[in-house]
Amino acid sequence: MSNLKQLKFWNFGGMYYFYFMIWALIFAFLPFWLNKTAHLDTSVSGLVFSAMAVTALILEPLYGLIQDKLGLKKYLFGFVVLCLLFIGPFVQFAFIPLLQINAVFGAIVGGAFLSLCLNGGVGVVEAYIERSTRASNYEYGHVRLFGSLAGGTAAFIGGIMFVRNPYSIFWACTVSAIVLGVLLWALRVKNVDTSSEDSKENEETPVTKENIMNVFKNRSFWGFCIMMIGIATMFDVFDQQFPNYFTSFFDDASRGELVFSRIASIQVFIEAGFMVLTPWFINKIGAKNGLILAGIILFIRILGSAFFTEIWMLSLWRILASIEMPLMLISIMKYITGVFDVRLSATVYMLGFNFAKQIGITIFSYVMGSLYKTMGFQNSYVIMSLMVIVFVTIGALIMKSERHQQPTVNNNLVASR
Incomplete structure (x- = not known):
């Protein structure tokens, strides 16, 4: 039985690893690709990210309700994997032609497709694995660290791949999706394993319209949404164009891209270490305080990038994300299960986190893209x-x-790994 649990732990970890390998490759190098290969300016590039966010706004409410109805069934996750499989062919054969027909139209179509896999799809992946790990009696943060390891790997190899062939990034995503699909197919998760009969009964009670409406009557839900715009939205919007800002300090842009990929790799490997420790830390200080602390770190990181522009200082601000990301992710999951009905964890996650974040990204990606163009990055x-x-x-x-x-x-499993 212990061996079976070990195998399931690595299965969860592998799913996170290969999904976030795709995520990291896209978000680390898509700004470079849009700038160097597609030859888009910052405002049109911002439109790609805005289109990704708008599509996610449409998907998230549906995804949340469907996943809560499905519980531990894998159908919706499987659909996301299917979309991931087509990233390589889409970018290689469709994205550039669409941009050549009309830059705005191509940006919207490209952003919408990528959102099926990323901005919209990530909510399905996170919510499903969080529920599955809870059902299997694992600490979410210990499994989630594999996502950080994937980010480090992607940043390390992605810089080399991108310099040699910018399109190879997207074909690597397709290969990762194949492995992810195999791991998802192999996963078997039983109903919630808990010694509490009340908790078990609550988990198995069907979700009603009244349960869902109670979420919207909870003031903490709206505060949580606002917090997510301040942290999660601004985290993503800041990182969208930061690679281009960073490489602007190098005489050779290719050299800057390689250095940035190395720094990003170091950052996410450090992040993986913090991901192991953060669940314990959040249990001590509380999830709400964890979110506040993540917001303070993000504030320092953005403001520092405006005033301290030496390359080594910009590298330091980037590495600070290795503390910020675990605080944000673990606090989000613990806050949702600590305040809201656990049967609606996917709905709250999709709406309170992803939906609110995408509203912010929809607005601020374009706004900040325009500001970069008119005011410069630092202002x-x-x-x-x-x-x-x-x-x-x-x-x-x-x-x-x-x-x-x-x-x-x-604990035995965690200790044995």
């Missing part, structure tokens, strides 16, 4: 850092603290 970063503080403060004032929970985890 724009000062404005963005102030936005972070405002949203985080308002969200924190509205949100209630979560119920104190000490989740049961498979």
Whole structure:
């Protein structure tokens, strides 16, 4: 039985690894590809990311309700994997021709397709694996660290691949999707394993319309949404164009791209280490405080990038994300299961986190892209850092603290790995 649990743990880890390998390759190198290969300016590139966000806005409410109805069934996850399989062919044979026909039209179509896999699809992946790990009695953060390891791997090999052939990045995504599909097919998860009969009964009780409406009546849900705009939205918007800002300090752009990929690789490997420790830390300080701390770190990271522009300092601000990301991800999951009905964890995650984040990205990707063009990166970063503080403060004032929970985890498994 212990061997079976070990195998399932590695299966979860492998799913995270290969999904976030795709995620990291796309988001680390798509800005470079749009700039160097597709020859788009920052405003049109921002439109690609806005289109990704708008598509996610349409998908997230549907995805959340469907996944909560499906529970531990894998159909929706399988659809996301199917979309991932076509990333390589789409970018190689369709994206550039569409952009040549009309840059705006191509940006919208390309962003919409990528959203099926990424901005929209990530909610399905995160919600399904979080529920499955909880059902299998694992600590979510210990499995999620494989996503960080994937990010480090992608950043390390992606720089080499991109310099040699920019399209190879996207074909690597297709290969990763094949492996992800095999791991998903092999996964077997039983119903929630818990010693509490009340908890088991709650998990198995069908979700009703009243349950869903109660989420919207909870003030913490709206505070959580505002907090996510301040942290998750601004995190993504900041990282969208930061690679181009970073490489602008190099005489040779290719050299800058390679250096950035190495720094990003170091950052995500450090992030993986923090991912192991963060669940314990969040259990001590509380998930709400964890989110506030993540917002403060993001504020420092953005503001620092505006004023301290030596390459080594910009590298340091990037590496700070290795602390910020685990705090944000673990706090989000623990806050959702600590404040809201666990049967609706996918719905709350999709709407409170992803939907709210995509609303923010839809607006701020284009706004910041335009500001970069008119004001430059440094002045724009000062404005963005102030936005972070405002949203985080308002969200924190509205949100209630979560119920104190000490989740049961498979300590023997964690120790043995």
